[in-house]
Amino acid sequence: MDTRKGSKDPxxxxxxxxxxxxxxxxxxxxxxxxxxxxxxxxxxxxxxxVLFYFEYSRNIHEGIDNHMRSIAENQRNTIDLFxxxxxxxxxxxxxxxxxxxxxxxxxxxxxxxxxxxxxxxFVDLGLFRPDGELVAYAGPFPDLVGKNxxxxxxxxxxxxxxxxxxxxxxxxxxxxxxxxxxxxRRPGKDGLWxxxxxxxxxxxxxxxxxxxxxxxxxxxxxxxxxxxxxxxxRKEVAAxxxxxxxxxxxxxxxxxxxxxxxxxxxxAWLTENEWALVVRVPEAKAYASLHQARLMLAGILLLAVISxxxxxxxxxxxxxxxxEAADSAKETLRLQLFNAAKLASVGEMAAGVAHExxxxxxxxxxxAAMLIDILxxxxxxxxxxxxxxxxxxxxxxxxxxxxxxxxxxxAFARKHEPDPEETDINLMIDRVLDVKKTxxxxxxxxxxxxxxxxxxxxxxxxxxxxxxxxxxLNNAKDAIEDDGRITVRxxxxxxxxxxxxxxxxxxxxxxxLEKIFxxxxxxxxxxxxxxxxxxxxxxxxxxxxxxxxxxxxEGKGTNFVILLPISNM
Amino acid sequence: MTDNIKLLVVDDEERFLQTLTKRLSMRGFDVTPxxxxxDAVKVADQQSFDLALVDLKMPGMxxxxxxxxxxxxxxxxxxxxxxxxxSIDSAVECTKLGSYTYLQKPCETEELLQVLxxxxxxxxxxxxxxxxxxVNEMLNLAQGExxxxxxxxxxxxEKNKEK
Numbered sequence: 039m040d041t042r043k044g045s046k047d048p049x050x051x052x053x054x055x056x057x058x059x060x061x062x063x064x065x066x067x068x069x070x071x072x073x074x075x076x077x078x079x080x081x082x083x084x085x086x087x088v089l090f091y092f093e094y095s096r097n098i099h100e101g102i103d104n105h106m107r108s109i110a111e112n113q114r115n116t117i118d119l120f121x122x123x124x125x126x127x128x129x130x131x132x133x134x135x136x137x138x139x140x141x142x143x144x145x146x147x148x149x150x151x152x153x154x155x156x157x158x159x160f161v162d163l164g165l166f167r168p169d170g171e172l173v174a175y176a177g178p179f180p181d182l183v184g185k186n187x188x189x190x191x192x193x194x195x196x197x198x199x200x201x202x203x204x205x206x207x208x209x210x211x212x213x214x215x216x217x218x219x220x221x222x223r224r225p226g227k228d229g230l231w232x233x234x235x236x237x238x239x240x241x242x243x244x245x246x247x248x249x250x251x252x253x254x255x256x257x258x259x260x261x262x263x264x265x266x267x268x269x270x271x272r273k274e275v276a277a278x279x280x281x282x283x284x285x286x287x288x289x290x291x292x293x294x295x296x297x298x299x300x301x302x303x304x305x306a307w308l309t310e311n312e313w314a315l316v317v318r319v320p321e322a323k324a325y326a327s328l329h330q331a332r333l334m335l336a337g338i339l340l341l342a343v344i345s346x347x348x349x350x351x352x353x354x355x356x357x358x359x360x361x362e363a364a365d366s367a368k369e370t371l372r373l374q375l376f377n378a379a380k381l382a383s384v385g386e387m388a389a390g391v392a393h394e395x396x397x398x399x400x401x402x403x404x405x406a407a408m409l410i411d412i413l414x415x416x417x418x419x420x421x422x423x424x425x426x427x428x429x430x431x432x433x434x435x436x437x438x439x440x441x442x443x444x445x446x447x448x449a450f451a452r453k454h455e456p457d458p459e460e461t462d463i464n465l466m467i468d469r470v471l472d473v474k475k476t477x478x479x480x481x482x483x484x485x486x487x488x489x490x491x492x493x494x495x496x497x498x499x500x501x502x503x504x505x506x507x508x509x510x511l512n513n514a515k516d517a518i519e520d521d522g523r524i525t526v527r528x529x530x531x532x533x534x535x536x537x538x539x540x541x542x543x544x545x546x547x548x549x550x551l552e553k554i555f556x557x558x559x560x561x562x563x564x565x566x567x568x569x570x571x572x573x574x575x576x577x578x579x580x581x582x583x584x585x586x587x588x589x590x591x592e593g594k595g596t597n598f599v600i601l602l603p604i605s606n607m
Numbered sequence: 608m609t610d611n612i613k614l615l616v617v618d619d620e621e622r623f624l625q626t627l628t629k630r631l632s633m634r635g636f637d638v639t640p641x642x643x644x645x646d647a648v649k650v651a652d653q654q655s656f657d658l659a660l661v662d663l664k665m666p667g668m669x670x671x672x673x674x675x676x677x678x679x680x681x682x683x684x685x686x687x688x689x690x691x692x693x694s695i696d697s698a699v700e701c702t703k704l705g706s707y708t709y710l711q712k713p714c715e716t717e718e719l720l721q722v723l724x725x726x727x728x729x730x731x732x733x734x735x736x737x738x739x740x741x742v743n744e745m746l747n748l749a750q751g752e753x754x755x756x757x758x759x760x761x762x763x764x765e766k767n768k769e770k
Contacts, residue, residue, distance in 0.1 A: 169688065321639075356614055373635070392691065392694075393690070393691045393692040394691075395662055395691075396690075396691030396692075396711065396713065397623070397691040397712060399691075399712065399713045400620070400623055400624045400691060400712035400713040401622050401626075401713070402619065403625055403628040403711070403713035403714075404623055404630065405622075407630060407716055408626050408629065409631055411630055411633060414693050417633050419633075429626075430628075432622055436622075479666055480619075480664040480665060480666050480669075482666055482667065599668045
């Protein structure tokens with residue numbers, strides 16, 4: 039029902055230009071409400087989620103980095119200890135009593151056996167004269183005996199450095215097989231003798247990588263040039279010096295990119311030689327838990343967003359539906375109230391009108407009866423035509439008096455006028471005051487008209503506005519106990535016409551003032567007032583585009599002000 | 608029978624008042640017409656009336672107020688309300704204030720006369736009852752008393768009444 043265009047239903051004459059809202063209004067309200075609710079609910083959720091995610095991922099990163107660092111350091115310490123042990127193994131064999139210089143092949147074999155019992159990583163054992171020639175050997179490469187190692191890097195280093203042992207990088211050497219050497223020196227008869235054991239890098243690598251950290255983690259040793267000294271499952275020999283940091287005592291955990299793959303790498307420098315231990319995990323594996331958390335968070339977020347949207351859509355639909363229902367219920371109630379009040383005021387008016395009509399009727403009755411009496415011989419009256427004429431004139435006059443009342447009544451009894459019409463407000467109020475004239479005079483109420491001349495015509499529903507003024511005048515009359523005054527003013531106030539109905543009655547307390555426009559609120563004794571007049575008047579004035587206001591002082595009187603718009607013509 | 612009935616008629620409708628007065632007079636009533644409530648109360652104090660016929664809606668003192676004032680000062684006077692207003696509420700109100708009955712304008716002459724006669728009859732009955740009560744009271748007083756004792760008791764009674 040589009041009430042803005044006015045209803046043709048005769049039961050709802052007031053629907054026209056009422057405050058009732060239509061469907062489009064509620065649709066708009068609904069979508070507005072949905073947007074607002076969504077923003078209000080989602081914003082804090084998203085902000086919190088982002089904050090939480092960053093904090094969580096920072097913590098996870100930190101934890102994993104620390105974990106990597108501590109694993110690398112532990113492993114580094116273990117490797118250091120391993121190498122130290124190997125060095126001291128060899129050193130302890132390189133004493134006069136154990137390995138006299140010169141030596142025998144059998145003795146060498148026995149010593150190698152001793153070493154291999156300590157660590158199976160030892161491959162062979164060789165003894166070098168101060169000039170670098172291998173003079174005694176035990177192991178799988180006996181052909182090496184007689185070769186001169188004077189130019190080998192490790193040999194030269196051992197001869198020149200202060201430390202009495204050296205651990206070489208991995209190299210191929212004369213045997214053409216990758217190995218590294220642990221050599222110790224000892225002063226002999228004609229210079230520094232050297233005992234060297236070579237270590238199988240594969241065996242050492244197994245030892246190095248025997249660390250349990252992450253799945254898919256690998257551990258290996260690199261030299262300062264970035265060349266791998268041990269090999270893991272992935273045979274990756276390519277050196278990348280750019281990835282090698284400066285040697286520091288700190289263990290460094292960084293993210294590096296090798297061959298297009300992102301790794302999380304911990305690098306710990308050994309103390310025993312210049313090598314460094316690298317522990318690395320593909321980044322995706324290292325931060326697998328973070329990845330999982332991210333997925334879970336996204337899932338939860340998605341779920342939350344969906345449920346919020348669901349709730350928002352549903353609740354707004356429900357709420358607006360209820361609002362709409364309440365609005366139409368209110369409208370229906372307003373109409374019912376209006377009709378009830380109309381009936382009530384018709385009842386009130388009927389009593390007043392009866393008085394107005396019964397009085398002239400009584401005159402007519404008495405005069406007619408008098409004429410009959412005159413003609414009745416039992417009263418012995420003489421027929422005087424002048425008296426006759428005079429009495430008949432009185433009857434005529436009384437008849438006209440009655441007619442003028444019914445005429446005024448007709449003005450109120452017009453059928454519904456659904457359309458506002460151009461109205462001279464002064465004339466209209468005059469007419470209403472006329473109806474109340476006798477009522478006021480028998481109550482000793484003086485009526486003062488202060489009308490501004492030449493007011494513009496107003497587009498109002500006369501039938502309805504008649505009722506408003508009748509209501510206000512009735513209230514004013516009831517407020518005045520003994521003789522008083524009702525002043526009705528009209529004047530122009532910018533784009534409005536201002537109508538005041540002021541009485542010198544008892545006035546109202548603030549408490550009463552707050553409630554006077556409520557339906558069924560009345561200060562009159564039970565049965566006298568319906569409590570509908572003012573609430574209906576309020577509705578009517580609003581429906582005619584105007585405002586109704588009230589000022590009152592207890593004991594002094596009340597002033598009702600109605601403002602009706604001029605511009606709506 | 609109506610010759611001696613003293614009737615006070617109060618109505619602000621001058622034409623109605625005059626014609627009604629004349630017609631009632633023709634029927635033997637002793638009518639005093641008054642068109643203001645306050646005047647009616649004054650006149651009732653100055654003369655004694657059997658009945659009053661009172662309109663309700665009048666400027667100045669209303670019919671209800673007249674009724675109340677008369678009933679207060681002259682309780683044995685019967686007051687008949689004759690009004691054009693005629694609502695149940697006001698009828699109940701007037702009955703509470705002590706009116707004999709409540710008639711609505713225009714009222715048929717026969718009905719009005721009947722009501723006035725009945726009201727007068729009631730007043731007479733009440734007066735008779737009052738007299739009888741007085742006689743009985745005196746008889747009670749007189750029982751077993753000497754003439755002097757009776758006089759003393761009567762004097763005491765008067766004094767009590769004055770108080």
